[in-house]
Amino acid sequence: MTTRGGAVLSAAWNWGTLAAAVIVAIVAVELVRRVLRSRLVGDRWSLAGPVVRRCTWPGFATAVVATANAVYTPDMIGPRANVLLQHAFTLLLITCVTWLVIQAAYAVTDVVLDRLLHVQGDRNRRARRIRTQITLVRRISAAVIVIVALGAMLFTFPEVRALGAGLLASAGIAGVVAGIAAQSTLGNMLAGLQLAFSDAIRLDDVVVVENEWGRIEELTLTYVSLRLWDERRLILPVSYFTSNPFENWTRHESRILGSVYLRVDWSVPIEEMRTELYRVLRDNPLWDQKDWTLQVTDVTPGGLVELRALMSAADSASAWDLRCDVREHLVTFVREKYPESIPRLRVETLDPS
CATH class of the missing domain: 2.30.30.60 (SH3 type barrels.)
Structure with missing residues (x-):
């Protein structure tokens, strides 16, 4: 009876130690998280935000599983259950470490991507190219890490290891079949x-x-x-x-030309329209202060004159907004200053007498 009671006390002590170790691990991760959050004040460490955002839950999970796996002893439960529990710990540890590694890699690259997102002007094209490449590379890396982790998890099963030689022997045929199927x-x-x-x-x-x-x-x-x-x-x-x-439209540079077309009456004063276009562009912050012009590009069959106002902007979003601003201003300018130039349809009738 004494031996049995001692075994019960020993098991209780072991489980209590395990619970305490897990709590300590959780507290340690929480302290690290709070330290990183304090670094967010004033942007003292740009990596702190992405790490806190992406690695908090993977960090908790990895700390709990790794601590439990380290503190756990085989005499805490029966032999058969012990084998299953140790195998479960191994699978969970591989899963959590994989999750943490992927999220940490994403956190590091998030810092670079966030900085590249705000690059404007002449460097915008190169920044977008780097963003594209980083995004694809990290997805490839995540897929490779997941595949390696799945392989490691599968090889924890003795049956899978026993089949390894047979799988290697048939790898050539399987590779051909898989290649055709996944072409x-x-x-x-x-x-x-x-x-x-x-x-x-x-x-x-x-x-x-x-x-x-x-x-x-x-x-x-x-x-x-x-x-x-x-x-x-x-x-x-x-x-x-x-x-x-x-x-x-932005293959070689982000800068883009935008155009606004107006169809007005022949009486429109071209030089005054050109002067007004330059004035509104000069006062608009979306214009990059480079290219502009106003030309008569066509005479329509309906008796109207087609004007094209050309202007440049740093990127396509700015060009779109700039075109809308210029179009609105020119329409208002013609309506208020030269109402006789508003498009109209002329009909000539012959006197039957």
Whole structure:
């Protein structure tokens, strides 16, 4: 009876030690999290925010499982249950470490991506190219880490290890079959890498695809998400961009030319319109102070004069807003200053007498 009571006390002590160690691990992770959060004040450490945001829960899970696995002793439960519990601890530890490593890698790259997101002007094109490449590389890295973790988890099963030799012997045939079955997927993945590193398209590029104008919102190894001007999303396989023509308005630089067309009466004063265009551009912060012009580009069959106002902006978003501002101002200017130049239809009737 004394021996049995001692065993019960020993087991209770072991479980109590395990619980205490887990609590200490949780407290330690919480202290680290609070220290990192204190670094957020005043932006003293740019990595603190992404680490806290992405690694808090993976850190708690990894600390708990790793501590429990280290403190746990085989005599705490029966032999059969002990084998199952140790195997479960191993699988959980691999899962948590994989989760933590992926989130830590994402946190580090988030700092770079956030900085590149705010780069404007001449460096914007290079920044978008780097953002595209970093996004794809970290997704590839995450996929490789997950595959390695799954392999490590599978090889913790003795049955899988026993089948290893047979799998290696049939790897050639299996590889051919898998290659044929995944031909489309592999083609898209290679096309995604080609697009990212050939600089054909980048995140936030302005493109015209299938007669739709939009921006590259997401570029993965399998598909491209295009955000259209009316907030719709056009999803296309990556291979589309390597096998079909498309327009890229920001291929060499972010700076873009915008145009505004007005159809007015022949009585419109061209020089006054040109002077007014320059005045409104000069006062508009969206204009990059480089290119502008106003030209008569056509005479319509309906008896109107077509004016084209051309202006430049640092990027496509600024160009769109600038065009709207200029169009609104010129319409108001013609209506208030030269109402006789408002488009009108003239009809000539012959006197029957």
